[in-house]
Amino acid sequence: MPLTVDDVDRFESARPRLEAIAYRLLGSAHEAQDAVQETFLRWQAADIGAIEVPEAWLTKVLTNLCLNQLASARARRETYVGRWLPEPLLAGDPMLGPADTAEQRESVSYAVLTLMERLPPAERAVYVLRQAFDYPHREIAEILDITEAASQQMFHRAKKHVASGRARNDIDGAAARRIVEEFLSAAASGRTEELVRLLTGDAVSMGDGGGKVPARTKAFEGAASVAKFLLALFRSDEATRAVVGGTSDVYAWVANGEPAAVAVVDGRVVGILCLEVTADGITACRTQANPDKLERATAQWAAADHGEPLLRV
Template sequence: MLRTREADVFEGSRSRLEAIAYRLLGSAGDAEDAVQETYLRWQAADREYVQTPEAWLTKVLTNLCLNQLTSARARRETYVGQWLPEPLLAGDPMLGPADTVEQRESVSIAMLTLMERLTANERAVYVLREAFGYPHHEIADLLDITESHCQQVYRRAKQHLAVERARIEVDETSARRIVAEFLAAAVSGRTDELVRLLTDDAAIIGDGGAYFPTLNRPLVGAERIALFVRLAIKPAGAKWDLLGGKPTPFAAIVNGRPALVLVAADRIVGMVVLEVTADGIAAVHGHVNPDKLAHADRRWATCTPGAPLPELW
């Protein structure tokens, strides 16, 4: 009975722990591993010395993630091509709280990518404060630093992550409209159609890992992006073979942003996430590394997607 109660305590915190770990690591798989290791340590812990289970679990998880961040960054230095955080479909519990603009912003692909610039402590303080509302004194206890130092770290992190453009909030209807317009412009063969949708300093980043060749570095500028996309998409016949056949396009919300989801042979083979601002699309994030689509694909198999977009290729 005691073991059952201990397991129930942990399960009551699992979703929150996974959401913290995902924001800290940018990887659903790594987040699940960190939470599982936290569970093993919880099972082995001496309960006599655990006064507040939630704080104990959060501290263990955070320290595990900080250690993982060091090794993960070393791995990313040898990562083939460009690295992007793992995309998650709307409704995934790992996305965590989304009640405020700050919480929704902190889990966008663009913000998770920016967080790679932070030190491990800066990232932990920012995530715990901005996304989960922990007071500074609690964060300080979790990280074994003083409260005043915690506040300084938070201010530095906020400065590093300052967002210049206001992001646009989207629902399913507006996401479908934005994605459909982007897809139509991308396959139109006319660069001016796509340029019209992009900001002048828009950037495109592609993550194919070792599986699919993508850009070696971000491509910046609306004209350059439009030309690249036109050449990359048309003609696409032989390229579909790499993805398992010609994909069916869907619109979805991924990490709070409108996204084009490509499905072939009943699995997600690609995602294009659009960072939309009041001035236009400021970033295009392309995900085709199958290892980093597996988590989203499992969720896709259990949800009911809307009607597919018109196949324009």
């Protein structure tokens, strides 16, 4: 039976929430959109009149599609060139989902998305549905076909794992800009000690080039090593410009709720460096340079009022 206008409207009203769930589960905006589109096809083929709670039905279908996707994604990432990092989203992207509470903001931070890659798929789903969307364990159990007790156990394990992997530090947009400004100033100074001062002693730096942009598989570890790498990264020379296709304008921004430096060449985002900040300093620098994972950011950037760059390299 063809969908009625009301059926389509009901799905479209749920789409933003579904996309936000899928993005947190998959770490990819493109894959999230594909999962939501497949959910729509399932909705189109269903006996909608027999569905008692459409929101619950849609969430269940989407979540299980994402779990299947995660299982195959893990196999694909074993052959991925270099280190795999999630796709960053710039501030204001509706796919980031709810951000009313510190827990919701944290659940979509770049640091936590990276940490969640280590969780079993079902555990990741429980964490996302509970932490970011406040689903009760009873509903999560129905979505995943598990017991309520199992849902609670999975959530506690996931939350413990995420908490052990990072120090929480909620930062507003103004503070994020100040952090990035200081960071870029130190990076442009050419002096290692300026950057070391901003980093924690056990700071790490890692990047994802997807085999299309040079990126070291092994992370740089320790303040001195990270500072040396960053100085080279922000050095203005022909080799750097050849890699990204021209002179980069670098801006202070926010991505996934974290301070970020966004590098742009002729309107195209060529890199997003997310800074994980604690009370002791910058503890992690994660750079996404794979052009396939920057297409959505580029589209958003074109519509943003981004002002003047802080650095040109």
